[in-house]
Amino acid sequence: MKKNILIIPGDGIGQEVTTWGKQVLEAVAQKYNHEFVFDEAIMGHTAIEATGDPLPEETLEKAKASDAILFGAIGHAKYDNDPSAKVRPEQGLLKIRKELGLYANLRPILLFDELLDASSLKPEVLRGTDILFFRELTGDVYFGEKKRNEDNTFASDLMNYHRYEVERIARKAYDAARTRNRKLCSVDKANVLETSRLWREVVQEIAQEYPDVETEHMFIDNAAMQLVKNPKKFDVVLTANLFGDILTDEASQIAGSMGMLASASIGDGTGFFEPIHGSAHDIAGQNKANPLASILSAALMLDIAFGLQEEAKLVTTAVAETLKAGWRTGDIANAETASDKMLGTNEMGAKVLE
Amino acid sequence: MKKNILIIPGDGIGQEVTTWGKQVLEAVAQKYNHEFVFDEAIMGHTAIEATGDPLPEETLEKAKASDAILFGAIGHAKYDNDPSAKVRPEQGLLKIRKELGLYANLRPILLFDELLDASSLKPEVLRGTDILFFRELTGDVYFGEKKRNEDNTFASDLMNYHRYEVERIARKAYDAARTRNRKLCSVDKANVLETSRLWREVVQEIAQEYPDVETEHMFIDNAAMQLVKNPKKFDVVLTANLFGDILTDEASQIAGSMGMLASASIGDGTGFFEPIHGSAHDIAGQNKANPLASILSAALMLDIAFGLQEEAKLVTTAVAETLKAGWRTGDIANAETASDKMLGTNEMGAKVLE
Ligand SMILES: CC(C)[C@H](C(=O)O)[C@@H](O)C(=O)O
Ligand SMILES: CC(C)[C@H](C(=O)O)[C@@H](O)C(=O)O
Numbered sequence: 001m002k003k004n005i006l007i008i009p010g011d012g013i014g015q016e017v018t019t020w021g022k023q024v025l026e027a028v029a030q031k032y033n034h035e036f037v038f039d040e041a042i043m044g045h046t047a048i049e050a051t052g053d054p055l056p057e058e059t060l061e062k063a064k065a066s067d068a069i070l071f072g073a074i075g076h077a078k079y080d081n082d083p084s085a086k087v088r089p090e091q092g093l094l095k096i097r098k099e100l101g102l103y104a105n106l107r108p109i110l111l112f113d114e115l116l117d118a119s120s121l122k123p124e125v126l127r128g129t130d131i132l133f134f135r136e137l138t139g140d141v142y143f144g145e146k147k148r149n150e151d152n153t154f155a156s157d158l159m160n161y162h163r164y165e166v167e168r169i170a171r172k173a174y175d176a177a178r179t180r181n182r183k184l185c186s187v188d189k190a191n192v193l194e195t196s197r198l199w200r201e202v203v204q205e206i207a208q209e210y211p212d213v214e215t216e217h218m219f220i221d222n223a224a225m226q227l228v229k230n231p232k233k234f235d236v237v238l239t240a241n242l243f244g245d246i247l248t249d250e251a252s253q254i255a256g257s258m259g260m261l262a263s264a265s266i267g268d269g270t271g272f273f274e275p276i277h278g279s280a281h282d283i284a285g286q287n288k289a290n291p292l293a294s295i296l297s298a299a300l301m302l303d304i305a306f307g308l309q310e311e312a313k314l315v316t317t318a319v320a321e322t323l324k325a326g327w328r329t330g331d332i333a334n335a336e337t338a339s340d341k342m343l344g345t346n347e348m349g350a351k352v353l354e
Numbered sequence: 355m356k357k358n359i360l361i362i363p364g365d366g367i368g369q370e371v372t373t374w375g376k377q378v379l380e381a382v383a384q385k386y387n388h389e390f391v392f393d394e395a396i397m398g399h400t401a402i403e404a405t406g407d408p409l410p411e412e413t414l415e416k417a418k419a420s421d422a423i424l425f426g427a428i429g430h431a432k433y434d435n436d437p438s439a440k441v442r443p444e445q446g447l448l449k450i451r452k453e454l455g456l457y458a459n460l461r462p463i464l465l466f467d468e469l470l471d472a473s474s475l476k477p478e479v480l481r482g483t484d485i486l487f488f489r490e491l492t493g494d495v496y497f498g499e500k501k502r503n504e505d506n507t508f509a510s511d512l513m514n515y516h517r518y519e520v521e522r523i524a525r526k527a528y529d530a531a532r533t534r535n536r537k538l539c540s541v542d543k544a545n546v547l548e549t550s551r552l553w554r555e556v557v558q559e560i561a562q563e564y565p566d567v568e569t570e571h572m573f574i575d576n577a578a579m580q581l582v583k584n585p586k587k588f589d590v591v592l593t594a595n596l597f598g599d600i601l602t603d604e605a606s607q608i609a610g611s612m613g614m615l616a617s618a619s620i621g622d623g624t625g626f627f628e629p630i631h632g633s634a635h636d637i638a639g640q641n642k643a644n645p646l647a648s649i650l651s652a653a654l655m656l657d658i659a660f661g662l663q664e665e666a667k668l669v670t671t672a673v674a675e676t677l678k679a680g681w682r683t684g685d686i687a688n689a690e691t692a693s694d695k696m697l698g699t700n701e702m703g704a705k706v707l708e
Contacts, residue, residue: 075545080571083544083551083558090545120479120583141495141513146548155552156514159495163507189596190437191429191444194500197437198509204437217434221603222632228582228607229474242543246600249575253582278576 002035003306006066008059011045011089012279013289013345014072020349021070021273021294024318027353028302028311039066043096044089044279045076054092060099063270068305070298071274077281089279098138101268104169106176106304107133107248107276108262109231109255110296110316114323118256118332121228129231129254132180134173135244137265139165140195142241161195161240166202172266173238174210183235185216187223187243199240220247227251248276257331259290262297264304271305273297287344290329292319295352315352322351356389357660360420362413365399365443366633367643367699368426374703375424375627375648378672381707382656382665393420397450398443398633399430408446414453417624422659424652425628431635452492455622458523460530460658461487461602461630462616463585463609464650464670468677472610472686475582483585483608486534488527489598491619493519494549496595515549515594520556526620527592528564537589539570541577541597553594574601581605602630611685613644616651618658625659627651641698644683646673649706669706676705 007022009015022038029036041059048054063069074093079085096102109131116123144158170186177184186203188196200217207215218226220243226233227247231254239247252258258277265272275293283289296319303312323332326341329348333341343351361376363369376392383390395413402408417423428447433439450456463485470477498512524540531538540557542550554571561569572580574597580587581601585608593601606612612631619626629647637643650673657666677686680695683702687695697705 080545080573083554088545094546120475122474122476125474142546144510148548148552152552152555153517154514155548156498156512157547157549158510159513160508160510189599191434191442192448192496193511194502194509195511198502198506200437201506219434221599224578224600224604225606225612228604243600245543245575246578246597250578250582250604252579258579 001306001308002037003067004037004039004065006062006069007038007040008043008069008071009040010043010072010074010279011076012073012281012284014074014279016285016287016345017275017289017291017294018070018072020291020345020352021298023349023353024295024298024315025070025301028315032308032311043092044074045078047092048087048089052087054087054089055095060096063096063100066270068301069270069272070294070301071272072294073275073277073279075279094142096272097265098143100270100272101138102265102272103136103138103165103267104172104265105135105137105244106264106266107135109133109251110260111255112260112320112323115256115260115332120253121231126231126254131231131234131251132176132236133244133248133251134169134176134236134238135248136165136169136239136241138267140241159193159195161198163198163202166199167206170203170206170238173236174206174213177213177236178210181235182213183216184213185218185223185234185237187218187220187237187239187247189220190217191219195240203238223247224250252276257290258293259329259331260292260296262293262300264300266304271301273301273305287346288330289345290331291345291349292352295319295349318352322348327351355660355662356391357421358391358393358419360416360423361392361394362397362423362425363394364397364426364428364633365430366427366635366638368428368633370639370641370699371629371643371645371648372424372426374645374699374706375652377703377707378649378652378669379424379655382669386662386665397446398428399432401446402441402443406441408441408443409449414450417450417454420624422655423624423626424648424655425626426648427629427631427633429633448496450626451619452497454624454626455492456619456626457490457492457519457621458526458619459489459491459598460618460620461489463487463605464614465609466614466674466677469610469614469686474607475585480585480608485585485588485605486530486590487598487602487605488523488530488590488592489602490519490523490593490595492621494595513547513549515552517552517556520553521560524557524560524592527590528560528567531567531590532564535589536567537570538567539572539577539588539591541572541574541591541593541601543574544571545573549594557592577601578604606630611644612647613683613685614646614650616647616654618654620658625655627655627659641700642684643699644685645699645703646706649673649703672706676702681705
C-alpha cells in the first residue's frame with residue numbers, strides 16, 4: 001500500500017512526540033511492506049513566527065493533497081495571557097478542521113490495565129471502562145460569529161447548529177455503536193439551549209433508524225458528573241464541539257493521563273490524527289513528554305484512514321507491552337514506580353519500537 | 355432577629371428535602387431566639403401544572419418581599435424528552451435568577467472526612483480539598499437571544515458578556531479569596547471564544563486591585579481535567595454561567611455526592627439558597643433523597659444572608675456529627691456501610707435535628 005502522510009508537528013511538545021508517531025509508522029511500513037511517503041508542514045505558533053500566518057497556504061495545500069495527517073499540538077502561553085492578540089495559533093487548528101471538513105472527532109478512552117493506578121479515580125471505578133467519544137468538530141460556538149464592541153464593554157459568540165451537521169455526526173456515532181455495545185449517550189443542555197433542543201430532536205430522529213442501539217440523552221452538567229462517578233456506564237458518547245472539548249479532557253483522567261489519548265478527526269476528506277494533549281510549553285524540549293498519544297494516533301491512522309487493522313493492532317499491542325514491562329514517562333508514573341523504570345520521551349518511543 | 359423566609363420546594367425531591375432545611379431553620383430560631391416567619395410558593399413543573407406558568411407573578415412578588423429564599427429543585431423528565439415544549443420548568447428558575455439579580459452563585463465544595471470513601475476519587479487525591487466556586491448566574495449563553503428557523507433546520511443561542519457583569523462577580527470572588535487562601539483561578543476558553551477573551555481581560559484588570567491574591571487563568575477543558583486530577587490545587591474558582599454549571603456538578607463527586615452540596619445565589623437583592631442537585635424524579639416521594647444539601651443550604655442562608663455565623667456553624671457541625679456517627683443516605687453510603695446505619699430522608703433530617 002502506498003500512502004502520502006503529512007506530518008505537522010505544531011508547537012511545544014508537538015515536535016518531540018510527533019517524531020515518535022512517525023518512526024512507528026516507518027517501522028510498520030518496513031515490516032508490512034507498505035510505502036509511506038512523508039512530508040512535513042508548519043502550523044500554529046511555529047507558523048506565525050515563520051510566516052505570520054497560523055495556517056500558511058502551503059500547509060493547507062499539502063494537507064489537502066495527503067492521504068492522512070499526523071499532527072502534534074498547538075498553542076503558546078504568550079497568546080493565552082494576551083487576550084487581545086488578533087493572530088493566534090489556535091486559529092490554524094480551527095481553520096484546518098473547517099477547510100478539511102473534519103466534522104467528527106473520535107476520541108477513544110482506552111484503558112490500559114497497567115495504568116489503573118496512575119489515575120486519580122479508584123481502580124474499581126475505572127476497571128472495564130471503554131468509551132468512544134464522538135465530538136462534533138466544525139460547528140457550535142467555535143465557528144459562530146464573534147463580536148466585540150468598540151469600547152470593549154461587550155463581547156459575544158454565536159452558538160449554533162444546522163440540522164445536517166447534527167445528522168451526519170449522529171449517523172457516524174450510531175454506526176460505531178453498532179460495532180460496540182450498542183449504547184449511545186447524547187449529551188446536550190436541552191433544558192436551557194435552543195441549539196441543544198435542535199440537537200436532541202435530530203438525534204431522536206436518527207435514533208429511529210437504529211432501533212437496535214439503546215439511546216440515552218443526558219445534560220452536560222450531569223454527564224460531567226457521571227463520567228467521574230461511574231465511567232463504566234458509557235459506551236458511545238455523542239456531543240457538540242464545546243461540550244466534547246470539556247468532556248474528553250475530563251475523561252483523559254480515566255486513562256491515567258492526557259499523555260495516553262489519541263484522536264481521529266474525519267469527515268469529507270483527508271483524516272487528521274492527533275494526541276488530545278496540548279503543547280505543554282512548560283515541559284517542551286526537555287525530553288519529558290509522553291510520546292504514547294502520538295504513537296496511538298499513528299495507530300488510529302493505520303486503522304481508520306488506511307483500513308490496516310492488523311498493523312494498528314500491532315502498534316497498540318506494542319504500547320501495551322511496554323507499559324506491562326513497567327516503563328513509564330513522568331505523567332503516568334505513580335509514587336511507587338521504581339525510578340529506573342522512568343523514561344524520557346525518546347527512550348519511551350524507542351521502547352515501543354523495540 | 356426577625357426575618358421573612360420564603361420556601362419554594364419546586365419539583366421532585368425538592369419537596370421532601372426542603373422540609374428538612376426549613377425544620378433546621380426553625381430549630382435554630384428557637385435555640386437562638388430569632389423570629390423566622392415562613393411563607394411558601396410554587397415554581398417549576400409544579401407551578402406549570404397549577405397555573406400554566408413556571409414562575410407565577412405571586413411567587414415572584416413573595417420572593418422580592420422576603421429576606422431570603424430556600425429553594426428545592428426544578429425539572430421534570432416530561433419536558434426533557436420533548437425538546438419542542440415551549441413552556442418549561444427551568445424557565446422559572448432562570449427567570450427568578452434574572453428578576454432578583456442573582457448574578458453570583460457560590461458553591462462551596464465542602465469535604466467531610468467521613469465521606470472520603472463515598473467518592474470515586476482516591477482519598478489521597480481528595481484529602482484537604484476546599485474549593486469555593488463563583489459561578490456567574492445571570493449572563494452567558496443562558497440568557498442570550500435564542501433563534502430557531504421556521505423549518506427547524508437551524509438553531510442558535512447567543513453567548514455574551516458585558517464588562518460590568520464580569521467586573522461585579524470578579525470583585526466578589528476576589529473578596530472571598532482574601533478571606534481564604536488568596537488564590538483565584540479564573541476559568542474560560544479564551545483561545546477560542548471572544549466572550550472569554552473579554553472575560554479574561556476584565557479579570558486581569560480586577561486582579562490589579564488585589565495584588566495579594568494569586569491569579570491563575572485556565573482553559574475550561576484543562577480545568578475539567580485538573581479538577582479530577584488534583585482538586586487540592588484550587589481555592590477560589592471564578593467562571594462563567596455555562597462553565598460553572600458543568601464544573602460544579604463535576605466537582606460534586608469530590609464531596610462524595612451531589613446530595614451534599616449547597617449553593618448561595620446573591621446579587622442585588624434577596625438571596626436564594628438551594629442544593630445543587632436536581633429534582634431526581636426517579637427517587638421522588640420514596641424517602642430516599644439526601645436532605646443534607648438542603649440543610650447545608652439553610653446554613654449558607656444563616657451565614658450569608660443573615661450574618662449569623664455562629665448559628666451556621668452549629669448546623670454544619672450537626673451535619674458533620676451525624677456523618678461521624680455513621681449515618682448515611684443511599685447516595686453517600688459505600689458497600690461496607692452497615693445497613694442499619696442507612697437512613698431515609700426523614701430519618702436523616704431527624705438525626706441532624708437531634
Ligand atoms: C486548542 C484548542 C482550540 C482545541 C479545542 O478546543 O478544540 C483543543 O483544546 C482540542 O481539544 O483539540
Ligand atoms: C436546571 C438548570 C437550568 C440549572 C442550570 O443549568 O443552571 C441547574 O443545572 C443548576 O445548575 O442550577
